[in-house]
Amino acid sequence: MNPNKKRLRRTMMFLNVQKPGLIKDPYIYGPDSIILDLEDAVAENQKDAARFSLFHALREINYRGVERVVRINALDTPYWKEDIRCAVTGGCDGIRIPKTESPMDVKLVEDAVEYAERESGRPVGSVLIMAAIESARGVMKALDICEASERLFGIALSGGDYTKDLQTHITGTGIELMGARQNLVIAARAAGIQCFDTVYTDLDDMDGFRQDVENIHLMGFDGKSIINPRQIRIVHEIYTPSEKDIIFAEKVVREIDEKKKLGIGVFTVDGKMIDIAFYDGAKRTIALAKASGVYRGDL
Amino acid sequence: MEILKPAIAGTLESSDCQVSVEAGEGGIELELNSVVINQFGNQIRKVALETLERLGVNNVKLTIVDMGALDCTIKARIEGAVYRSQGQKEHLPWGGVIR
Numbered sequence: 549m550n551p552n553k554k555r556l557r558r559t560m561m562f563l564n565v566q567k568p569g570l571i572k573d574p575y576i577y578g579p580d581s582i583i584l585d586l587e588d589a590v591a592e593n594q595k596d597a598a599r600f601s602l603f604h605a606l607r608e609i610n611y612r613g614v615e616r617v618v619r620i621n622a623l624d625t626p627y628w629k630e631d632i633r634c635a636v637t638g639g640c641d642g643i644r645i646p647k648t649e650s651p652m653d654v655k656l657v658e659d660a661v662e663y664a665e666r667e668s669g670r671p672v673g674s675v676l677i678m679a680a681i682e683s684a685r686g687v688m689k690a691l692d693i694c695e696a697s698e699r700l701f702g703i704a705l706s707g708g709d710y711t712k713d714l715q716t717h718i719t720g721t722g723i724e725l726m727g728a729r730q731n732l733v734i735a736a737r738a739a740g741i742q743c744f745d746t747v748y749t750d751l752d753d754m755d756g757f758r759q760d761v762e763n764i765h766l767m768g769f770d771g772k773s774i775i776n777p778r779q780i781r782i783v784h785e786i787y788t789p790s791e792k793d794i795i796f797a798e799k800v801v802r803e804i805d806e807k808k809k810l811g812i813g814v815f816t817v818d819g820k821m822i823d824i825a826f827y828d829g830a831k832r833t834i835a836l837a838k839a840s841g842v843y844r845g846d847l
Numbered sequence: 848m849e850i851l852k853p854a855i856a857g858t859l860e861s862s863d864c865q866v867s868v869e870a871g872e873g874g875i876e877l878e879l880n881s882v883v884i885n886q887f888g889n890q891i892r893k894v895a896l897e898t899l900e901r902l903g904v905n906n907v908k909l910t911i912v913d914m915g916a917l918d919c920t921i922k923a924r925i926e927g928a929v930y931r932s933q934g935q936k937e938h939l940p941w942g943g944v945i946r
Contacts, residue, residue, distance in 0.1 A: 567860070568860075568863045569861050572920075595936075596927065597857070597923075597924070597927040597931075599939075600856075600945070601919075601923045603923070604919035605919055605923075607919070607946070609917075609919065626937075630936070633941055637942040638941065
């Protein structure tokens, strides 16, 4: 398995590839990933020019460990295959497929990515894929999409197009996204991959944004697509385990390891009933604390 | 590579540059306007000439209006304009002469 498949992705920041001022130094804001966008952000008559910018940015700008995912144009356009050749040869870490509606969409992209890897001399399997779900059909096919490729590290909800397809609109409350969000998280978890929430576009409503992130964090999403650096700190803050959570997770891991040796399956930690089912969650909390740079323990 | 028709790429936004190409009169004619010409004029010229050489373009009038673009952007805009002048948008030599 590609070791980057499970990396930390709390924030995935969209950047318009056609704007050199945006793509030259986004790492200074500290997102976990950037999504270099060749699709909606780039005007139809600039698709060709955007690829040259993408290629040289990937080759020459040091993004200092920030993951570089490229959103290609949709599979019903004449652009996506050349997008993949350009992005893979440039050295991207991943490809984001827009408007994914079936496992076949993932397979098509997987084939084109592998072709580009061979053509450019990159190791086969080095480029990961994520799929954006933007329609009712995509939501209903989510599990099949999640299981379509070993390269697929995650799926993401794209709320704008999805709500249009549902004949509703983004309200800011999240009510119109409830079913899709729940469905996608369940499908991603069933397939063992990550799940990312849609963008929050009202940059004047940071309280609403915070509430939105708190909700999706509790629902089980791994992170959120974002459109502005101002949103990064809030997401990372919400996704960073508290000191209380970390101490509790350490106790759970240590106690389970200890009690296992003694043949005890169920016991209490700080008054809460604990058994083996808590082990993975506690390990995940510690891993997240480490990745967030706040872990001081020795586990 | 021959410049088949005049073409333009890029914008006048900050950190970008606008590049135009048209067929030359037997050589390379480079006109450069830059907001940082005193600090980086020579470097921009060097990048421009190297890019044209890589692409095999030796008969061109190249105009660059630079708004503080990085080298990678200057290369991208020159290549964008040259390939537009050819009308070629697919099967590009990524990693070949484009590098």
